[in-house]
Amino acid sequence: LAKTTQPISMDSYEGQEVNITCSHNNxxxxxxxxxxxxxxxxGPRFIIxxxxxxxxxxxxxxxxxxxxxxxxxxxxxxxxxxxxxYYCLVGAGAAGNKLTFGGGTRVLVKP
Amino acid sequence: GxxxxxxxxxxxxxxGTSVKIECRSLDFQATTMFWxxxxxxxxxxxMATSNEGSKATYEQGVEKDKFLINHASLTLSTxxxxxxxxxxxSFYICxxxxxxxxxxxxxxxxxxxxx
Numbered sequence: 001l002a003k004t005t006q007p008i009s010m011d012s013y014e015g016q017e018v019n020i021t022c023s024h025n026n027x028x029x030x031x032x033x034x035x036x037x038x039x040x041x042x043g044p045r046f047i048i049x050x051x052x053x054x055x056x057x058x059x060x061x062x063x064x065x066x067x068x069x070x071x072x073x074x075x076x077x078x079x080x081x082x083x084x085x086y087y088c089l090v091g092a093g094a095a096g097n098k099l100t101f102g103g104g105t106r107v108l109v110k111p
Numbered sequence: 112g113x114x115x116x117x118x119x120x121x122x123x124x125x126x127g128t129s130v131k132i133e134c135r136s137l138d139f140q141a142t143t144m145f146w147x148x149x150x151x152x153x154x155x156x157x158m159a160t161s162n163e164g165s166k167a168t169y170e171q172g173v174e175k176d177k178f179l180i181n182h183a184s185l186t187l188s189t190x191x192x193x194x195x196x197x198x199x200x201s202f203y204i205c206x207x208x209x210x211x212x213x214x215x216x217x218x219x220x221x222x223x224x225x226x
Contacts, residue, residue: 034214043115043204043217044155087154099145099206099215101155 004088009106018075020105022088025069033064033071036087038104044087048073075107083109114138115207117218124195125226131191132221134161134205140185141207145215146178149202161188161205195225 005023012018024033032051036044048055050062050071061074075082085104118133134144142163147155159180160168167180179191192199206217 041202041220041222043206043220045217046214049214099155099157101147101157103154 004090004102006086006088006102006105008103009108011108011110012078013110014079015077018078018082018107018109020073020075020086020088020107021070022073023070024088024090027068027090031068031090033062033068034089034091035060035062035073036089038085038087047086078107078109080109080111083107112137113219114216115205115218117203117205117221119221120219121222121224123224123226126196127194129191129193130195130223131189132203132205132223134188134190134218136186136207139207139210141188142185143208144182144188145206146180146188146190147204147206149204149220151202155204158190163188192223195223197225199223200225 003026032049034049035047037047038044048057048060048062050064052064052068055062063072073086085106087101087104089099114137116135116137122130124130144161146158146161148158149155157170158173158178159170161180161182163182163185169175177193179193182188188205190203200223202220202222204217204220206215208215
């Protein structure tokens, strides 16, 4: 699985947009990019998955440039409850097979 | 609602005893399930892949005789930590693939504390 690099932590304030960029320089042609959210003492929760360009769902957007060597998770208008660790994973059918989690990004939303 | 459950949610045991953790797929028959371990402030680490009807596949460095995995049915996988020691204290999380195979659903985790 392609290795990923994310910032260790990010601070934000309620109502702001949070953008987390993940680098995956060795992504393979058939790899998908998947993001998970984890709250303390809970299992990770699937947020969004994409292959190229832009994907949007009810909770987030995922921006993937043409070279696919990075991706950016965008959380619009965060609230205190968005404080969590966010993991970027890359792999073929990335979430369906065994997953290799990187360090994740710890997002702290302040009032 | 939850599609993967774990039991117990937390357990405290004495050193040297064995502890069994159950992982259930609530709405889908899962031929494959995954077990992860997570230490405080660290990321998840895959321990093993549980296969219904066959032996589990363990990741490098994970002792198969210490972490016994049994995929008894298409909805149940169990992880038994044998002869537990304080260093086995951790957060254990299981998961299964979605029906389409492109995502994974994780259980709520089990907090194990070995005294």
